[in-house]
Amino acid sequence: MSDALWYFARGSGVISLVLLTVVVALGIGSRSGKPAFGLPRFAVSLLHRNAALLSVVFVAGHVISLLFDPYAQLRLFDVVLPFVGNYRPVWQGFGTLAFDLLVAIVVTSLLRHRLGARTWRVVHWLAYLCWPVALMHGLGTGSDNGTWWLWTISIACAVAVVAAIGWRLSTGFSRFPARAERQVAPRLRKELEEVR
Amino acid sequence: MKLHVDWTACDGRGVCTELLEEMLVEDDWGFPVARDGQRSPAVPPPLEGAAKQAVDRCPMLALKLIAR
Amino acid sequence: MTSVAEAAVGRVERRLLDGELGLDAHLARHGRLPLLDGSQIIGMARDSGLTGRGGAGFPVWRKLSAVAEAGDGSAVVVANGAEGEPASGKDRALLAYQPNLVLDGLQLVAAATKARAAHLYAPKAALAPLRALLEARRVAGLDRMSVTLQAAPDAFVSGEESAVVSALNGRGAVPADKRIRVIQAGVGGSPTLVQNVETLAHLALIARYGAGWFLSAGTADEPGTFLATISGAVRRPGVVEAGYGVPLGELIAAVGGATMRLQAVLIGGYHGGWVPADPALPVSRQALEPYGASPGAGVLVALPAGACGLGETARIAGYLADQVAGQCGPCINGLPRMAATLADLAARRPRAGLAAEAERLARLVSGRGACHHPDGTARLVLSAMRMFQADVAAHLNGRCLATEGYR
Structure with a gap:
């Protein structure tokens, strides 16, 4: 039974990483405003959201299975408090940190119509921290680190995200390169001044 | 129901023009234009579901459905 | 730019800009404001048919009663003198020549809406001389509500209603989305009344001389007078007051007439429309509508025949x-x-x-x-x-x- 938990924890962790990679790539793709990966824009957006929700399910499975796993010795507060674990505290801590960030990003996204675009966007930028931290967690901890297949998966994930970021930063990213940037005119930005 | 665009938020990402192509087209710069030329175009009942999805999916939260 | 026509010609009138400068002259000529309660002020605004003079021409009493109702003691009132339009000079002229009428009007709308704060928002240059005047009015016991003077940036859109509110909220004079209107949530989130300074000056005169007096100028549909800023190919560009429906020719004559033959006149300012230079054309919303123009904030630019x-x-x-x-x-x-x-x-x-x-x-x-x-x-x-x-x-x-x- 405890072996089953350990296998499940490892498998769900790897699947989570792959899903998060898909989420990040689709998120960058949806930012472009172009149909990305052969999908219409709204489909990119929906897939981005649904893959993210699915990754939450796998991450939850990953964490819960480890809570009951006798080898991992994960305590309840290790789930939220990073870098204080018994087993490889730094590498496990990355996992905790990525988990916290993921929860923040998902919760604010689910509530974004209530929170407003600005708050939501600021938190959403944490995705660029969450994903590499999750990647490092996978590479550094567990009994699969150093295996050829985990390296292959991790490198494939990294290539996907780096390629997406490269596309994001390229000149061909925007649909309308000639479009004027929306920016408030400095003449209107003046501080309010009371005449006394 | 009518579709209201907050132009101070809209960034012309083009999700709404895909979901509501019966109502909206893109202008020269990718910002939505109502086909009927109205400031806040009326949403015909068959499109209400699509309109709700457009409001939900707008990456800038620039769309609202308003009564009136 | 702020020369004021000296004599009344034809239907050109002098109501707002008449009289000597200074608080004493103002009190000698118009006296103190009569004591009126909120419903009297709103009723008088309704009976007079007074509309906003900032360009949009919305009935004043509607905004007043909406803010009074929504405010419930928390409302904010703003006199808007931010005249971003380069061809307009009437708000500056009014604040320079008869600021007491504006300040009286501001007190009236503050009373009518039971406001908690009152601001005068205008270009800094127009506000500086008003500091001493506000002090004099305070000493004379004229102002129940104290007024803060807030400098408006010199920009075309800085006087737009929601831009005024945004500026007063410290977020820059940028227009806002209109899904939530400033009469519901404006300055500090409170229901806010923004009225052009000329509108307030009219209200100050209506409070003293009555709605009937106000109605004696203008047309049946568009009562009262308005300040016009006339520039272009005219002899003495400046500000003139006339009743709505005044023939275009009389307005041009009041600023010394055209310097050469005119081919067209821009009415309503930079957001307005071109109309033929027909001296008989009445300057009113109704008469200008076929040309896609309206008197707006009273800006007229005369285009001579030789200009394109x-x-x-x-x-x-x-x-x-x-x-x-x-x-x-x-x-x-x-x-x-x-x-x-x-x-x-x-x-x-x-x-x-x-x-x-x-x-x-x-x-x-x-x-x-x-x-x-x-x-x-x-x-x-x-x-x-x-x-x-x-x-x-x-x-x-x-x-x-x-x-x-x-x-």
Whole structure:
């Protein structure tokens, strides 16, 4: 039974990483405003959201299975408090940190119509921290680190995200390169001044 | 129901023009234009579901459905 | 720019700008404000048919009662003297010559809405002299509500209602989305009344002389007088007061007449429309409607026969494109493109579909912004394309009727 938990924890962790990679790539793709990966824009957006929700399910499975796993010795507060674990505290801590960030990003996204675009966007930028931290967690901890297949998966994930970021930063990213940037005119930005 | 665009938020990402192509087209710069030329175009009942999805999916939260 | 017509001619009147300068002269001439309660003030605004003089022409009493109802003691009132329009000088003139009427009016709307705060928002230069006046009024016991003076940035859109509120909230004078209106949630989130300074001055006179007196000027549908700022090819450009419906010729005569034959007049300012220079044309909303124009904030620019209407319109469109707030995509992209298209037309750089393109862009930007800046700019361009139709045809053939003396 405890072996089953350990296998499940490892498998769900790897699947989570792959899903998060898909989420990040689709998120960058949806930012472009172009149909990305052969999908219409709204489909990119929906897939981005649904893959993210699915990754939450796998991450939850990953964490819960480890809570009951006798080898991992994960305590309840290790789930939220990073870098204080018994087993490889730094590498496990990355996992905790990525988990916290993921929860923040998902919760604010689910509530974004209530929170407003600005708050939501600021938190959403944490995705660029969450994903590499999750990647490092996978590479550094567990009994699969150093295996050829985990390296292959991790490198494939990294290539996907780096390629997406490269596309994001390229000149061909925007649909309308000639479009004027929306920016408030400095003449209107003046501080309010009371005449006394 | 009518579709209201907050132009101070809209960034012309083009999700709404895909979901509501019966109502909206893109202008020269990718910002939505109502086909009927109205400031806040009326949403015909068959499109209400699509309109709700457009409001939900707008990456800038620039769309609202308003009564009136 | 702020010269004031000296004598009443025909239907040109002197109500707002008449009288000597100073608080003593003001009190000697008009006396103190009568004590009126909120419903009396709103009732008097309704009976007089007073409309906003900032350009939109909305009935004052409606806004007053909406803010009074929504405010419930927390409302904020703002006298708006931010005159971003370069061709307008009437608010500056009013604040320079008869600021007491504006301040009286501000007290009236503060009382009518049971406001908790009152602001006067205007260019800094116009506010500086008012500091001492506010002190004198306080000493004389004239102002129940203290007034803060807030400097408005010198920019075209800085006087737009939601931009005024945004400026007072410390977020810059940028127009806001209108889904939530400032009469519901404005300064500090409170229901807010923003009224043009001229509107408030009218209210101060109505409080003393009655709605009936106000109704004795203007037309039945558009009662009262308005301040007009007249510039262009006239002898003494400046500010004139007249009742709505005043013939265009009388307004021009009041500023010394035209310096040369006129071909057209821009009415309603840079967001207005071109009308023929017909001296008999009444300046009223109703009479100007067929031309797509309206008196707006009373701005008139007289175009002489030798000047090219397309060139002048292109110059104004370029200015307006430069004055976009920068928030709304269709405006920040569309206005420069529209202005450039018009500039090509004005400079006789014809290409296939040039005129149609200018009109297409004007229709494209209309109604697609947080404020009416794109709509107003489009209105000006469309009215120029109509009014100067013959010039458009000539320009497309490389000719200019005006500068070649055919007009």
